[in-house]
Amino acid sequence: MASRAVYTLTRSRKLASFRRPVLPSASRKYATASSSDNFINIVEVGPRDGLQNEKSIIPPATKVELINRLGKAGSKIIEAGSFVSPKWVPQMAGTAEVVTAMDKLSGVTYQVLVPNEKGLENLFALLAKHPDSPPIDEIAVFTAATDAFSKANTNVTVAESLEILGRVTRAALDKGIRVRGYVSVVIDCPYSGKVTPARVRDVTKALLDMGCYEVSLGDTVGTGTPTTVGRMLDTVIGVNPVRKLAGHFHDTFGMGVANALTAVSAGIRTIDSSIAGLGGCPYSPGATGNVATEDILYALQGSQYSVPGDLEALVETGFWISDKLGRDNSSRVAKAIRARKEREKGEKAKL
Numbered sequence: 274m275a276s277r278a279v280y281t282l283t284r285s286r287k288l289a290s291f292r293r294p295v296l297p298s299a300s301r302k303y304a305t306a307s308s309s310d311n312f313i314n315i316v317e318v319g320p321r322d323g324l325q326n327e328k329s330i331i332p333p334a335t336k337v338e339l340i341n342r343l344g345k346a347g348s349k350i351i352e353a354g355s356f357v358s359p360k361w362v363p364q365m366a367g368t369a370e371v372v373t374a375m376d377k378l379s380g381v382t383y384q385v386l387v388p389n390e391k392g393l394e395n396l397f398a399l400l401a402k403h404p405d406s407p408p409i410d411e412i413a414v415f416t417a418a419t420d421a422f423s424k425a426n427t428n429v430t431v432a433e434s435l436e437i438l439g440r441v442t443r444a445a446l447d448k449g450i451r452v453r454g455y456v457s458v459v460i461d462c463p464y465s466g467k468v469t470p471a472r473v474r475d476v477t478k479a480l481l482d483m484g485c486y487e488v489s490l491g492d493t494v495g496t497g498t499p500t501t502v503g504r505m506l507d508t509v510i511g512v513n514p515v516r517k518l519a520g521h522f523h524d525t526f527g528m529g530v531a532n533a534l535t536a537v538s539a540g541i542r543t544i545d546s547s548i549a550g551l552g553g554c555p556y557s558p559g560a561t562g563n564v565a566t567e568d569i570l571y572a573l574q575g576s577q578y579s580v581p582g583d584l585e586a587l588v589e590t591g592f593w594i595s596d597k598l599g600r601d602n603s604s605r606v607a608k609a610i611r612a613r614k615e616r617e618k619g620e621k622a623k624l
């Protein structure tokens with residue numbers, strides 16, 4: 274994250290006009306498999322992935338308002354925060370407070386990231402205080418395709434992390450809490466380079482086998498292209514059911530929308546995105562935020578796919594949070610929509 278926050282940690286080992294997407298031929302064979310189901314789920318990761326890497330501390334009230342605005346703008350699945358160690362990711366420290374204070378809108382699924390048993394214990398303690406109205410519906414567990422990234426992110430190898438996540442997943446499922454999984458660095462690892470698709474396939478399978486209902490494939494660094502993403506998906510989908518996969522694309526090289534459309538054409542029906550393109554992973558230096566939610570909605574307009582969310586309201590929400598954070602809005606679509614509105618306002622005023 275060249276110019277963005279990289280946490281200084283005390284422990285030495287902590288490393289620091291849409292037509293059809295042009296698809297790599299390898300992915301085309303999956304396109305017809307998905308034609309019966311044209312609904313695209315969007316997992317809005319802005320309040321978690323988007324905010325976890327901000328330099329300045331964001332007041333819980335701002336996080337709560339962001340989540341509430343997203344829900345009102347039509348987001349149906351919102352990642353509201355994470356129960357990770359505040360020493361590792363200080364921005365997520367107030368998650369219990371945030372999820373307790375946010376509006377729990379009906380029809381919206383709220384999830385939080387949980388890295389280990391300690392995080393789950395903290396979540397269970399919170400849920401015990403709200404037996405009749407649990408603030409959270411689901412958890413998400415996360416690992417990586419490489420040991421180097423896994424060590425940097427959670428201080429354990431992939432094999433060790435799968436053991437931990439197996440215990441976390443079983444304990445959550447025992448309490449009736451659904452579990453989503455993430456695999457990071459599915460294309461390139463910032464520490465060990467190119468990632469073999471077979472490795473992604475196997476880690477994905479391990480997460481599904483332990484009981485995750487879905488696994489989100491993270492191009493954490495944002496170096497993927499439709500070709501490399503298509504190749505990776507060919508291998509992963511060869512063994513894992515495509516409807517249990519999601520795409521999570523950081524937009525570092527501006528390929529986020531193209532990669533998301535590649536995933537959709539491969540049969541994936543869940544895309545993670547972040548309002549205003551907020552975010553980045555603290556352990557992926559140089560990576561920018563997730564593909565912007567506004568850009569995904571715009572890209573799918575007029576296609577055979579339907580996607581939840583009110584684009585105009587999301588654009589407003591994206592500018593609202595960007596202003597609060599004092600940062601530029603990274604959504605090209607949001608900026609274009611705002612510019613068009615201002616132009617139209619100016620033209621009206623002249624009449």
Ligand SMILES: CC(C)(COP(=O)([O-])OP(=O)([O-])OC[C@H]1O[C@@H](n2cnc3c(N)ncnc32)[C@H](O)[C@@H]1OP(=O)([O-])[O-])[C@@H](O)C(=O)NCCC(=O)NCCSC(=O)C[C@@](C)(O)CC(=O)[O-]
Binds near residue numbers: 553554555
């Ligand atoms: C996993 C650990 C905790 C291991 O970190 P560790 O230092 O090895 O943990 P530990 O077990 O040795 O414990 C150290 C201290 O942390 C505490 N602790 C331990 N666990 C927790 C917890 N859950 N909540 C609160 N506190 C915790 C624990 O109690 C102890 O406290 P002390 O005794 O020193 O006072 C740490 O590495 C961590 O929190 N990492 C999280 C990193 C993270 O959040 N990264 C970003 C999210 S992943 C991501 O962005 C990628 C994704 C999902 O978006 C997809 C993609 O784009 O690729």
